[in-house]
Amino acid sequence: MRLGTVRRNGSTQAFRQDDAGTTYLPVRDIGELLARGDWRTLAGEPGPEPSPEELATPVLRPGKILCAGLNYYAHAEEVGQDVPKYPTIFTKFHNSLVGPADDVMMPQASSKIDWEAELVIVIGREVRKADEEGAKAAIAGYTVMNDVSVRDWQGRTSEWFQGKNWDRMTPVGPVVVTADELDPEKGLAVECELDGVQKQSGSTADLIFSCAKLVSYISEFMTLEPGDIIATGTPAGVGLARKPREWIPAGAELVTRIEGIGELRNRCVLED
């Protein structure tokens, strides 16, 4: 089952895709949908498959956007870090999000802008102090993020936040694929291309902390709620770790793809 959000007539609407085709649902986005108990069966109206350009980010205003850092062995190595004992968690807020075909806004204030293709967990039910089995049961599905990062601002202080939260810089989508149809532990290809050149090619089988482990760990200290999202970290191949370093040029097309989910295809546009 695939869940998404379209923009239509100045508003937004959630849809579900399964063997019955595309069903448009009487809620504004996947956040509102997941907050209902009946999100798998909620009735709606059949309609045509949306085009990529119609898609908004699936959860418009997640209650929480959490991100794991240093969560692939090869990426931890390329940035000179030991294999971590605990997940590194940082955050984003909704102002950073754009849809799967939207422009990514590149600030004038930095030229050190980097890509990070990531698998994203979407929470489907409230969960606190869960073991891995309970954590798995709380995962509604998965989507794709490019955690586009302003590296010089990220490195200004110990906390990465200010490099990760520029307005309209983080594409998420195109849809949420439900957890019954996708198992990241079996290995999903995670890819990033810049202007048609492959920059990242990893597998979710190489995650240091699995999706269930991340949810279980976070739930030790905080309640996760339906519509919360958790980016799981990026594989090797980021621009920061290349020799020489590489950054996203203004005007570039950034493609972020995860096997079994789909792709983000975003033009990176210098803001006025």
Place this chain on the structure above:
Amino acid sequence: MRLGTVRRNGSTQAFRQDDAGTTYLPVRDIGELLARGDWRTLAGEPGPEPSPEELATPVLRPGKILCAGLNYYAHAEEVGQDVPKYPTIFTKFHNSLVGPADDVMMPQASSKIDWEAELVIVIGREVRKADEEGAKAAIAGYTVMNDVSVRDWQGRTSEWFQGKNWDRMTPVGPVVVTADELDPEKGLAVECELDGVQKQSGSTADLIFSCAKLVSYISEFMTLEPGDIIATGTPAGVGLARKPREWIPAGAELVTRIEGIGELRNRCVLED
């Protein structure tokens, strides 16, 4: 003018206090109030002054909870850091918040729980790329936080997030005092007491980055919105920096006070 939120009849309601006394307003909290253009004049019903126990945290679900670290000279020194060139920003989410007289929940998973009395900025209007004057105009008022911190979890990774986001651990309140009545740059006393013993005694005149500077800096990269809150950092005297180190014992009463705003008075209770 003072703005607050009370719990009543299983719901919540915002109130305003000025020369006319206490006026109960037809909105659920100060976040909803500030999202209106007419928050200074919105009509309501007169009523009695609320008791401390009735008060909820003023903004129940801030869109963003941002926190500055290392923002007092004496605190940066006590934790062994140079005076920073840029503000350090980390975040919290709404699940961490409790009201000004609520119990603070102490986890079983750590005994290294520390106090951090802080002045909090409450944003009153949308702001992006503001200079200091524009930033000042976007500040609706100020309130008080104790950024109670789980130090061992905070230090597990480079990102402090997981020490700062335990459920129901961060008291904020008691009310928001509007910016026309309070000038932190002139120096407001910031105090923290544990079981009647003073642990912190600072002044907002010693902030490294002023409130207007913080808002201006953050607005360089992200849009701030009405109801967003920004904790401005803690003065010297935290338990981590004491010799020997000190932590909050279960059962302790934590009092956090800022001149001209009021106090938080919270019992720290070990969770089941």
